[in-house]
Amino acid sequence: MKTELTLICALSAPAAFAEVSFTQRSLPDHTYSGGWEHYVGGGVAAFDCNGDQLPELYAAGGENPAQLMLNETADAGSDLSFQTNTPEALAVTGVIGAYPLDIDGDAILDLAILRNGPDMLMQGHGDCTFSPFADLGFESGDHWTTAFSATWEAGNTLPTLVFGTYVDRTDPDGPFETCDATLLYRPDGQSYGPAERLEPGFCALSMLFTDWSRLGRADLRVSNDRHYYVRGGQEQMWAMEDTPRLYAEEEGWQPYHLWGMGIASRDLNGDGYSDVYLTSMGDQKFQYFEPETGGPSYRDATYERGTTAHRPYTGGDGRPSTGWHAAFGDVNNDGLDDIFVAKGNVEQMPGAAMEDPNNLLIQSADGSFTESGLEAGIANLARSRGAALMDLNLDGRLDLAVVNRRAQMELYQNTTAQGNWLIVQLTALTSNTQSVGSHVELRIGDQVKTREITVGGGHASGQAGQIHFGLGQETEAEIRVIRPDQRASDWQHITANQIIMLSH
Numbered sequence: 341m342k343t344e345l346t347l348i349c350a351l352s353a354p355a356a357f358a359e360v361s362f363t364q365r366s367l368p369d370h371t372y373s374g375g376w377e378h379y380v381g382g383g384v385a386a387f388d389c390n391g392d393q394l395p396e397l398y399a400a401g402g403e404n405p406a407q408l409m410l411n412e413t414a415d416a417g418s419d420l421s422f423q424t425n426t427p428e429a430l431a432v433t434g435v436i437g438a439y440p441l442d443i444d445g446d447a448i449l450d451l452a453i454l455r456n457g458p459d460m461l462m463q464g465h466g467d468c469t470f471s472p473f474a475d476l477g478f479e480s481g482d483h484w485t486t487a488f489s490a491t492w493e494a495g496n497t498l499p500t501l502v503f504g505t506y507v508d509r510t511d512p513d514g515p516f517e518t519c520d521a522t523l524l525y526r527p528d529g530q531s532y533g534p535a536e537r538l539e540p541g542f543c544a545l546s547m548l549f550t551d552w553s554r555l556g557r558a559d560l561r562v563s564n565d566r567h568y569y570v571r572g573g574q575e576q577m578w579a580m581e582d583t584p585r586l587y588a589e590e591e592g593w594q595p596y597h598l599w600g601m602g603i604a605s606r607d608l609n610g611d612g613y614s615d616v617y618l619t620s621m622g623d624q625k626f627q628y629f630e631p632e633t634g635g636p637s638y639r640d641a642t643y644e645r646g647t648t649a650h651r652p653y654t655g656g657d658g659r660p661s662t663g664w665h666a667a668f669g670d671v672n673n674d675g676l677d678d679i680f681v682a683k684g685n686v687e688q689m690p691g692a693a694m695e696d697p698n699n700l701l702i703q704s705a706d707g708s709f710t711e712s713g714l715e716a717g718i719a720n721l722a723r724s725r726g727a728a729l730m731d732l733n734l735d736g737r738l739d740l741a742v743v744n745r746r747a748q749m750e751l752y753q754n755t756t757a758q759g760n761w762l763i764v765q766l767t768a769l770t771s772n773t774q775s776v777g778s779h780v781e782l783r784i785g786d787q788v789k790t791r792e793i794t795v796g797g798g799h800a801s802g803q804a805g806q807i808h809f810g811l812g813q814e815t816e817a818e819i820r821v822i823r824p825d826q827r828a829s830d831w832q833h834i835t836a837n838q839i840i841m842l843s844h
Contacts, residue, residue, distance in 0.1 A: 346841040348393065348765065360672050360702060360716040362740060362752040367397075368409055368424040370749040372725060374402035377456045379686050380486055380506065380545060380565075380601075382725030382743045383437025383665075383800025386732070387449050389468040393839070395732055395805060396468065397422060397741055398430065398438050398451065399749055406435040406453075410468060417735035420753045429462060429470045437726055437800020439488050443473070443499060445771030449804055452501065454485040459503055477531035483520065484509055489796025490776070491549035491558040492824070493580070497771035498527035499795075500580075502560060503535075504544025507568055519543035519569050522562065524584065538584055542573035546603040548797040549580075550614060551777060552629060552636050556824050558777055558794075559636065560584070563600030563618055575600060575618075577636045592635020598625065599662075602799035606668035606677055607790040608707075612779075614792050617679060619663030619799070621692060623650045624681060624699075646709045647701055649681055654714050655695030655721050662692050663699075665799035667729040669738045670810030671716075673759025676703040677810075682742060682799070684723030695721045698742065722747035726801035731808060736761035736837060738808060743801075760811035760836035766793065766821065767843045774804060775844070777824035782809050783831065784817045811836050 372382035385398040394411035401407065408430050409422040434457040443450045443461060451470060453460040459480040462470040480503070487504025505520035519542050523535035542564035549558040560578040575596040577587045587593035599621040605614045609628060616638060618625040626647040627638035642648050651661055665682040672678070681699040685692050697719035701709040713719040722744035732739040737754035744750065762782070768775040775793055782789040791807050811817065818831040821844050829844050 344843040346843070348839040348841055359756070360700070360712050360758075361755045362717045363755045364717065365420045365751045365753050367422055367741075367749050367751045368407065370399050370401065370407050370409075371404060371746060372400055372402045372743050372749070373404055373746050376687075377484055377509070378402035378436070378745070381436030381454070381800045382745055383454070383798070383802075384726050384728050384741055384743050385438035385440050385451060385801065386728035386730045386741065386803035387440035388805050389449060389464055391466060393734060395730055395803070397728065399743055400435040400437050400726065400800065401433065402435070403433055405431045405433055406438075407431070408468065411732060413733045416733060418733055420733055420739060420751060422751070425468065427469045429472070432460070436486060437488070439490070439795055439802030440804040441490050441499065441776070441795045442773045443476070445497060445773055447767065447773045452488055452490065454488055454503065454800060456484050457482055459483065459485050475531065477533065478525065479534070483523070486800065487544040487547040487562070488802070489547045489549045489560065489794075491795070492772040492776055493526070494824075496527050498530065498532070499772070499776070500527065501525040501532075502547060502549070504547050504562065505541065506543050506545070506565070516568055517570050519564075519573070522547070538578060540573070542569040542576065545601050546797060546799055548603045548605060548794060550605060550792065550794060551824065552614065554613060554779070556826055561603060561616075563603050565601070566597055566599045573597070587636055592633045592637035594637065601662075601664045602666045603797040604666040604668050604679070605792065605794065605797055608677060610787060610789070612788065612790050617647065617666050617668065619666045619681060621662045622660040623648045624663045624666070645707060647679060649699045649701065649711070652693050652696050653711050654697050654719055655693075657693040657695040659691065659693040661696050662686060662689075664725050665727045665801050667727065667798065669729045669808060671700065671738050671754060672702065672756050673736065673761045673810035673812070675759065675810050675812030675814070676705070678702050679709065680727065680729050680740065682724035682727045684725065684745060697721055698724050718752050720744070720750060726799050728801060728803050730803050731763060731806055734839065736763065760813065760815060762809045762811060762817070762834060762836060763839040764807040764809070764819070765805060765839065765841045766807060767841060769843065775821065775823065779822045780807055780819065781822065782817050782819050784811070784814050
């Protein structure tokens with residue numbers, strides 16, 4: 341399979357290694373607020389909506405209107421600068437979160453918006469204006485929607501969409517044990533029919549289509565909130581067959597119960613398969629995928645890697661933490677992926693910490709993780725929810741935007757002087773222009789770093805357009821793309837510290 345590589349931007353080599361450091365920058369006034377139907381959610385979508393390569397931020401507001409913040413940073417490496425410029429179509433209330441993806445295959449990113457109310461599919465027009473799709477046939481009922489994912493199934497030009505609903509607010513016996521169904525929209529040609537209900541639903545707060553087996557089919561992982569399913573529920577993995585079904589224990593799927601809030605996915609051990617990090621109340625869980633079983637099997641490695649992040653490390657509150665959004669990313673460009681976790685009490689839960697700082701777990705060469713949130717400058721004590729960990733000023737360093745419940749949204753610019761890097765922007769000459777479901781492989785010597793291209797996960801927060809690699813001291817590498825149909829491009833030589841467009 342032929343690929344075409346285009347240089348977009350190149351910067352000079354970075355300075356020598358230093359401690360991880362973030363500097364807080366200002367954002368327009370924005371707060372995620374509301375009653376109990378907005379205790380969860382509070383996501384942000386990070387994506388370029390006007391073609392200047394700089395990612396914008398679309399932040400959920402709950403009972404406040406959602407805001408689109410345009411990225412007006414002067415040039416690569418400059419101080420981050422955002423200004424509110426929300427088109428009327430996006431300035432809606434009831435927004436819980438949003439995910440960018442190219443639904444109609446025109447190479448312009450659209451938005452799937454999760455709401456306390458009817459969900460929305462908004463068509464992007466390339467100038468940061470949006471309007472409802474006129475001809476997709478998508479219809480949403482009045483749901484409490486708290487999770488989303490999307491993929492392209494074989495033979496379809498439109499994506500398969502799935503919305504995770506939370507408690508059924510119309511059930512008089514609720515809220516406990518009244519979890520609503522997961523809603524699956526499979527395209528019928530060029531439009532969508534009524535949703536297929538995947539039941540039982542166990543109050544999904546995060547979901548992710550992932551090709552866990554690397555055989556070309558993405559199945560659906562769902563992380564559920566034990567607080568409301570109470571008993572009889574668990575984490576789920578749906579096999580996306582003609583009629584979706586849940587994987588069984590004899591196939592390798594192990595019953596697992598937690599207060600599931602968010603999913604992050606990344607190959608951490610270099611075997612080419614995605615591992616997972618799951619946020620919860622109390623312990624956060626890191627699990628290795630085990631390919632030798634032949635099924636969707638995962639082994640808990642939370643304590644051996646030091647990723648539990650179960651209590652606050654500053655603020656003086658010793659009660660258990662509450663984790664929400666999680667993201668992998670190499671924040672110091674040393675070639676090792678780190679983990680960010682947004683933390684915050686649901687509201688006033690007495691058994692959980694009220695002063696609950698966000699985590700920044702930095703990976704060491706031996707594979708262990710060390711908490712560095714306080715030293716890095718990102719240890720806020722607000723009730724954080726969704727986030728974006730993304731290079732917002734095109735300098736090769738991952739910046740951080742965090743949505744807080746009943747507190748001002750925050751922005752942190754990565755000012756760490758460490759390591760070489762590469763950012764890839766992937767485009768495909770198909771209706772699946774982002775090449776969702778593909779794997780990007782970066783080879784350095786006999787080691788391969790793998791990124792699965794997905795839409796979903798996190799906590800009500802999605803991002804699109806950048807695939808970031810930290811390279812450490814390495815200055816050269818090779819790169820290729822493996823599509824969902826298993827066709828692999830040729831390896832291409834690249835050099836460090838640049839943003840490239842890879843078309844295939």
